[in-house]
Amino acid sequence: xxxxxLDDLRTPIVPPSENSNWIVVRNYEDFIDLVQSxxxxxxxxISMDHDLDTTATDHYMYEVRKNYTxxxxxxxxxxxxxxxxxxxxxxxESKKPLPKCYVHSANPxxxxxxxxxxxxxxKLCKKPEDCIRIWWDYEIKGRIFKK
Numbered sequence: 655x656x657x658x659x660l661d662d663l664r665t666p667i668v669p670p671s672e673n674s675n676w677i678v679v680r681n682y683e684d685f686i687d688l689v690q691s692x693x694x695x696x697x698x699x700i701s702m703d704h705d706l707d708t709t710a711t712d713h714y715m716y717e718v719r720k721n722y723t724x725x726x727x728x729x730x731x732x733x734x735x736x737x738x739x740x741x742x743x744x745x746x747e748s749k750k751p752l753p754k755c756y757v758h759s760a761n762p763x764x765x766x767x768x769x770x771x772x773x774x775x776x777k778l779c780k781k782p783e784d785c786i787r788i789w790w791d792y793e794i795k796g797r798i799f800k801k
Contacts, residue, residue: 656692660685660737661703661758664792664799670699681706682732686740694750700741701756701790704734704764714761724763734759738768742775752776756788 657670659678669675679685689697705711709730718724726733734757745752755772759765765787773783791800 655696655698657699657701658685658688658692658697659701659790660706660734661792662706663794664703664758665794666701666790666792667798668791670701670790674698682737682740685737689741689744694745694748694753697753699754699756700752701758701788702734702737702768704757704759704761704768706733706737707731710761710764714764718761718763722763724761724767733764735764735767735771738771742771745775751779751781755785757785758788758790762787 655674657674657676659666659676661678662680665678666676677688679688705714707730709728710733713724713728717728726735738755741752741755752772752775757765757768759768769785769787772785776783776785789801791798793799
């Protein structure tokens, strides 16, 4: 079993469980490739960030924090929300259940959008709506961030 960590900057410093370590992917395309090549049956945990590059991060810092609204037309790259939507569609098409999903984004509006999509899908599948926002200790360029 593997655990997938989607984030453009952070690298988790703690294994997600005793049974697996993180495989870190930095963008939407690499996330899709890893999930497809691994298969949902072989993934224990997926944890996703929302802002996956500079336009999403800048939009959050300079606009979203002021008005609590994301204008996705201002974000050039695919976001964690795009990854969550793709993951749901992949689950439907492959007829495989989602692995345990978390959102670790610092962007609360983006995190809410992602959790809303995943939890609605889980509800429709009559599964517990247990996708939550979580903190994993991480590092960026050698600097450690702990809760």
